[in-house]
Amino acid sequence: MAEPLTSLADDRALLGRTSTAERVADILRDRIAEGYFPPGARLSEEGVCGALGVSRNTLREAFRLLTHERLLVHRLNRGVFVRVLDIGDVEDIYRTRALVERAVVRGLGEAPHGLGALAAAVREGRRAAREDDWNGVATANIRFHRALVALAGSVRTDELMRGVLAELRLAFHVVDDPRRLHQPYITRNAEVLAALEAGDRAAAEHLLTDYLDSSRRRVVEAYRDRVAGGGEREAAAAAAGGA
Incomplete structure (x- = not known):
């Protein structure tokens, strides 16, 4: 399996000229569903922004959407992580x-x-x-x-x-x-x-x-x-x- 951030870079073209937080969330959700990001994995803002070529504000909104879907969790002063289920x-x-x-x-x-x-x-x-x-x-x-x-x-x-x-x-x-x-x-x-x-x-x-x-x-x-x-x-x- 490819490295997670390398695989994200492959999806960069999908964003086209209408890059939105919803589309970024779609890509990250699909990558979670395909097993690229395991439970507990930290998602680096810098790494994901660089791989997809999007702004931090756009990425943070995508993170917010996926947190609402229970796929991610935000830990104060630590960052955003893929959720661990019970x-x-x-x-x-x-x-x-x-x-x-x-x-x-x-x-x-x-x-x-x-x-x-x-x-x-x-x-x-x-x-x-x-x-x-x-x-x-x-x-x-x-x-x-x-x-x-x-x-x-x-x-x-x-x-x-x-x-x-x-x-x-x-x-x-x-x-x-x-x-x-x-x-x-x-x-x-x-x-x-x-x-x-x-x-x-x-x-x-x-x-x-x-x-x-x-x-x-x-x-x-x-x-x-x-x-x-x-x-x-x-x-x-x-x-x-x-x-």
Whole structure:
């Protein structure tokens, strides 16, 4: 994986002539969702401003927006850090996912649906697994579920779930064995896709319900084990001088 600030520089062109705090927040949110910034990482104003070519005022507004979304925290006299979740956060993320993702599937009209982005995410996950790239598998999984929510055709729902799924990625960072966590969902994503391709919304919703419950239990178990062992404190301490 590329260095976080180097990867931000790659996105600089996206800002174009209409650089806004919202667009900067979009870029940083996406980078959190893709695993570039782990929980506890400090985001340097100087480093991010230099990578994106934006002013400190613009960046501070973007930081404010992401703090409101619970992705960042501001620590007095220390700076801005990526938030460290607790188990209650993880449980709430999955409650939200179940409410939204199941409703999206249940509310789909008659097939065919535009499933190209879901199929691409399934292929991406399989490729990453073949390359033993489990961070890549996690990113493909996040993209699959963003594409699933996008089937609703709702800008508001898309915006809500972008933040929720970025928070979910923060929980993934504390898992010691990402292969054990993510490998089952390569197949499960493919099963949900196949049900949607067949136009069987009831089967897709049933698969998704079981999927989310299983994923919640796995993540909470792994998260509880890591945090109980002091992993949360270790992660924050290790990242205190981060990018």
